[in-house]
Amino acid sequence: MKQAIHPEYRPVVFRDSGAGYSFLTRSTRTAEKTVTWEDGQQYPVIDVEVSSASHPFYTGKATVLDTAGRVEKFRRRYGSAGTAPAKA
Template sequence: MKPGIHPAYGPVVFRDSASGFAFLTRSTMTGDKTVVWEDGAAYPVVDVEISSASHPFYTGNARVVDTAGRVERFERRYGAR
């Protein structure tokens, strides 16, 4: 790899603003704010709007969309073949 053209890759805390869930991982993203993690070290924090802790699919709160009405409307409009 060429030196000097790649972004810095280091530990970053991602924090879900909806649920308060946070996890430490490595990324090229950086944040302006820092947070003291469980190990006592300060890491940059990136606030995200949704994560696996608040996403409806992963929490089991996903809504089921009624597709029967759409199929019937399509068949009425274009005819069943």
């Protein structure tokens, strides 16, 4: 690796304020705000809107789309698959 061209890689706290969830990891992101972590040290904190604690896919609260109903609605509106007009 070339020296002095890469950003500093340091511990950072990411905080999902909507879910009340925080985690400590390493990142090149910077932040002006700091927070005291469980180990008593100060770390930069980055607030995020969505994390694994609040994302519907990871929480199991994802809505399932009714694809069969959509297909039937399309067929009622535009006819069955065999009635498509031929290309000129």
